[in-house]
Amino acid sequence: MKSYELLLENNKDWAAGQVNADPEFFKRLSSLQTPEFLWIGCSDSRVPADKITGTQPGEIFVHRNIANMVVHTDVNLLSVLDYAVNHLKVRHVIVCGHYGCGGVKAAMGNQDFKPVLNMWLRNIKDVYHVYKDELNAIGNEEQRTDRLVELNVIEQVSHLAQTSIIQRAWKNDNLPHLHGWVYGLKDGLIKPVMEMAPNSSIDPLYQYNDL
Template sequence: MHAVTILKPLIARNRSWALQQRQRNPHYFRKHVAGQQPQALWIGCSDSRVPAEVLTGAHPGELFVHRNIANMVLEDDDSLMSVLQYALEYLQVSAIVLCGHYGCGGVQAAVALPAMSLAQEDSALARRMAHLRHSLEHNLLDYQQAEGNDAARLNRLIDAHVVTQFTHLISSEPVRRRWEQGKVLDVFGCVYDLQEGHLKELVHQNAAEVGHELQHSA
């Protein structure tokens, strides 16, 4: 019975939303049937408070979306890497937005991991948190010694986490291949502020910059 009470309101809101869209534009849904041509790939956190389309005001067809715990970029993550390859090679997106958020529970769990029972588990979540803890390691000392309240210290750690995952992203084989082919691709690292509802850009890399680096490394 509980599952029904959850699903029924979702279906009702869906019907209301669909009706509103058709009233504004009778062809709203028809134009999406033939296929998709999103401009950007969004890699974000699975946190229910950070829905990509809602916080950006995007319409169906504008964003190709992948979300996972703590918006991590791991080259052995077949789910993420297949999404990345598909977005770049088949959908030909011209931008990638990697987005973390303040108050990230994944980052908080990674910080506390040694004291958690999760650290003793052999599970997918435990392995994920161990990867995250390892990626944060070089920033943890600064976090522990930093002044300020806990929320501000955590936010600075989350900024550093986004930059680290951004580095993994621009070093990944699909992204490097795209740039080496001379194709346009802008990659952004952003953070979302839950309290303000605002996105903030932390870091950006584009094809021209990478092309310049490749020439100098050749």
């Protein structure tokens, strides 16, 4: 059996198991999507949002990209954010990075990954540049990488607050709350590193006054 065929067989077993445990599971799931959370995570296969949070299908709306970035020109991310905030009315938006992130490690080096990846990793390099004094003072490479993972999450949460999508929702609905988390591959635990309540103060340069 080919590897992808095994995935299809596993899917059949999983679906049958769900029906055996709860005959109405798929009927209920297909007619309703009311997630409370938007999860912006890393594409890394070791960090599945539902598994590490113990949630079920329909409970988390998910967007994933390399190193869990919130880039102001990323129409894919912004479309997901807009839909989650304005149509699904999520109450919480979570940016979750993880220690040992390959994207963060790559951004700390000087290797040429060719145009597309270079362009994406540049966003992480910019985070390093902002915090270079703190990061360069950390002698241990693993600890320095872990700290950049945390700082990157903090910056991406700030980027969320700088969007008109979030600011308009804060003004009209007093939602959502923004959270920055980091997942540990070595222990399976999530560490909160930042939180922004609705209408938190941000740099005036990024505020929209005519929402």
